[in-house]
Amino acid sequence: SAVISQKPSRDICQRGTSLTIQCQVDSQVTMMFWYRQQPGQSLTLIATANQGSEATYESGFVIDKFPISRPNLTFSTLTVSNMSPEDSSIYLCSVGIQGTSSYNEQFFGPGTRLTVL
Amino acid sequence: DAKTTQPTSMDCAEGRAANLPCNHSTISGNEYVYWYRQIHSQGPQYIIHGLKNNETNEMASLIITEDRKSSTLILPHATLRDTAVYYCIVRVYRGGADGLTFGKGTHLIIQP
Numbered sequence: 001s002a003v004i005s006q007k008p009s010r011d012i013c014q015r016g017t018s019l020t021i022q023c024q025v026d027s028q029v030t031m032m033f034w035y036r037q038q039p040g041q042s043l044t045l046i047a048t049a050n051q052g053s054e055a056t057y058e059s060g061f062v063i064d065k066f067p068i069s070r071p072n073l074t075f076s077t078l079t080v081s082n083m084s085p086e087d088s089s090i091y092l093c094s095v096g097i098q099g100t101s102s103y104n105e106q107f108f109g110p111g112t113r114l115t116v117l
Numbered sequence: 118d119a120k121t122t123q124p125t126s127m128d129c130a131e132g133r134a135a136n137l138p139c140n141h142s143t144i145s146g147n148e149y150v151y152w153y154r155q156i157h158s159q160g161p162q163y164i165i166h167g168l169k170n171n172e173t174n175e176m177a178s179l180i181i182t183e184d185r186k187s188s189t190l191i192l193p194h195a196t197l198r199d200t201a202v203y204y205c206i207v208r209v210y211r212g213g214a215d216g217l218t219f220g221k222g223t224h225l226i227i228q229p
Contacts, residue, residue: 004160105151108162
């Protein structure tokens with residue numbers, strides 16, 4: 001298993017500004033992911049955070065809007081740039097555990113609740 | 118990954134078994150059935166997964182039909198803390214190597 005923490009837990013931001021969300025894992029993991037959950041909706045995968053290389057983005061998400069860093073195997077950041085009210089969502093970090101006997105495939109952080117005014 | 122269909126919401130009395138259905142009629146032979154749940158204001162939590170045999174763990178049981186076109190997640194003795202959105206996901210087992218595709222899920226409400 002893995003314990004994941006995110007900072008900040010919530011924030012209220014003004015439109016046009018940027019916010020960087022941090023994700024910290026208590027053990028080294030290969031795969032880290034970022035998701036968005038818009039109000040009343042399900043989760044949507046934003047990107048895979050690759051250690052030592054550029055993130056892999058899903059359709060509809062671009063690096064200029066959601067730059068991601070992954071400097072090591074326990075930490076990643078997601079920046080929401082030039083925010084608008086439509087970016088108001090919960091942003092979640094998750095990690096994938098490969099090949100464990102427990103087959104617990106992915107663990108999720110508690111999320112960061114972002115409100116853009 | 119195969120498409121899944123789940124009821125939008127379900128109610129269950131506390132202490133009774135909660136049976137959550139999932140239809141995945143286009144599932145292919147190498148795709149597993151996974152269940153996650155999301156309690157309000159928390160991140161999703163893995164529950165169980167299976168390929169074709171029924172599976173049981175400390176949280177739940179997973180019953181997969183013989184033709185694998187549908188499955189049922191069973192919470193044997195539901196408590197109020199089991200109120201959550203339950204997601205059925207069908208995908209090839211990749212050991213956590215890529216992200217998950219979430220549908221709308223079933224909002225299970227446990228009634229006292």
